[in-house]
Amino acid sequence: MIFRQLFEPVSATYSYLLASRPGGEALIIDPVLEKVERYLALMRELDLRLVKAVDTHLHADHVTGLGALRDHTRCITVMGEQSKVDVVSMRVGEGDTIDIEGISLDVLYTPGHTDDSYSYLLGDRVFTGDTLLIRGTGRCDFQNGDARAQYDSLFNKLLKLPDQTLVYPAHDYKGDTVSTIAEERAHNPRLQVKSVDEYVDLMANLKLSNPKMMDVAVPANMHQGLAQASIAARGWAFSPEAAKALLGKPEAVLIDLREKRERERHGELPGAVHLSYHDLPEAVARGGALHLLDAVPGKLLVFYCAFGERSAMAVQAAQDAGFAGARHIEGGIAAWKAAGGAMA
């Protein structure tokens, strides 16, 4: 496995680049905007193709690199279902997995630092975001933080992991890089409490000032969505309302770009065919699956996904490859449902 712990010194943020092999797919956790060029260069050097960029939560101390990485690489952006971000490509919840070639992260919902805080477990290591830090825990005093919920996330979820599980946090201000569950249980001063009330008390009396970047970072991080308007301006988008008229029309092929887990959890449109966004590059290439669908003159290839982001990128890629009939449903299945569209 390729595993890189990358550091951004201004906000003392750790980002993690993961891949199962040189030449393969990569995933990055908690990228920082200022370091995007560095990540891109490293991935070029290691011959990696970024397919997913994931944040553990909506950060208050730095601007995320999610949007910039998506714009550079057409990767999928991933956050939790509670995150107050305008648009990400994919949202996950407790029990989901985040998959790339050769790597599968188990998604653990660990609220408390914020109400959208997640940890991601990869075998012998866990990426704890700001829920569990090395000899510390993330503050709970803004962004719907909740010390009681954090106690539960710590004691009833993270500390239940095997003792030797490596702990990789989103930050460290002292230069520590990694710990273990056993080490934190024994030596983390925040975890030496006897009850949830004692923890709540401890967290209520930290008297911390707000992060320097907070007024910039939070609004910026809430607006990460791809500008779908530019796709609509080119006439390549259907509003959910307009898309209703496409159902049952033989000239329109509805193409669901989401993963199996998302289809099972959120349903799909009637008559849709499945083409994971992951497989899009091969599908648009010469001889790929889209060429077969596109063979009939006047055919419309209508992509949709969860929130319209993958489908907007797919329209662009398909148009670039010469599919003049490529369209998408703006806002994805979330907007479709909100408009009262029929489900299969």
Ligand SMILES: [Fe+2]
């Ligand atoms: Fe945070």
